[in-house]
Amino acid sequence: MTAKIPRLARLKALSAYRLALSWQDGTKAAIDLSADIARDPGLKPLRDAREFSTAALDEGGHPVVWPCGVDIGADSLWRDTLLAMGCSDTFAFNDWRMAYGLSFSVAAEALGLSRRMVAYYSAGEKPVPKTVLLACEGYAARQSRAA
Numbered sequence: 535m536t537a538k539i540p541r542l543a544r545l546k547a548l549s550a551y552r553l554a555l556s557w558q559d560g561t562k563a564a565i566d567l568s569a570d571i572a573r574d575p576g577l578k579p580l581r582d583a584r585e586f587s588t589a590a591l592d593e594g595g596h597p598v599v600w601p602c603g604v605d606i607g608a609d610s611l612w613r614d615t616l617l618a619m620g621c622s623d624t625f626a627f628n629d630w631r632m633a634y635g636l637s638f639s640v641a642a643e644a645l646g647l648s649r650r651m652v653a654y655y656s657a658g659e660k661p662v663p664k665t666v667l668l669a670c671e672g673y674a675a676r677q678s679r680a681a
Contacts, residue, residue, distance in 0.1 A: 541595030542608060547587045551580070555615055558595060565614040567606075579604055616658055623662035627655050630670040634677065645669050 544556040551568040571577045571586075579602040580586045589598050597605040616625050631641050631652075638656065642649040645666060654660040 540608070540612060542591055542598070542611070543595065545589060545591050545598060547589040549583075551583075551586055553589060553598065553611075555611060557612075557615070561615060561619070563615040563618040565611065565618050567614075577604060577606075619658075621658050621661075623667060624655065624658040626667055627662045627670065630674065631656065634673070644673055 540557040540559045540561065542555060543558045546554040548554055548564065550566070551571050552564050552566050554562070554564045556562050567577075567580070571580045580600065585600060585602055588601055590600070592599045592605065596608040598611065599605045613625060613628070616622075616628075630636075636644065638649045638652045641647075642652045645652070646669075647666070651660070655662045655666065
C-alpha cells in the first residue's frame with residue numbers, strides 16, 4: 535500500500551510560474567514551479583506565461599493539465615505543497631519510503647513503528663521525529679552495504 539495522496543479541490547495559476555493549490559483535505563499552499571519548468575525539457579511549453587496561465591484541474595482532482603498536453607500529477611504537487619508548508623521531514627520520510635518501495639507495513643517493521651504512525655508521517659499529519667529520520671538513514675546505509 536502506498537501513501538494516499540489528497541485530491542486537489544481548486545487551483546489558480548499565479549504569476550511567475552506559481553500555482554495556488556487547495557486540496558480536498560483543506561490544505562492550501564502556493565507552490566513555485568519556475569525551477570522545474572526551467573530544468574525539465576518536458577515542461578518547456580509552460581515557459582510561455584500565457585500557456586502556464588491556462589492551468590486546469592483534471593477530472594478527479596489528480597493531475598493539473600494544460601492545453602499543450604503537459605500535466606503534473608497530484609503526487610508531485612503534494613510533495614511541493616509539503617515543502618512549501620515547511621514539512622521537509624514528511625518530504626524526506628516519503629522520499630525514503632519511495633526509494634526503497636516500502637509499503638506502510640514494511641516501513642513500520644523496518645523502523646520498529648506501528649503501521650498507523652508510518653501513515654501519519656507519510657500524510658504529514660504528525661511531524662517525523664529526528665530519530666525516525668536517522669533510522670531511515672541507517673536503513674539506507676545498510677541497504678547500500680548489502681548491494
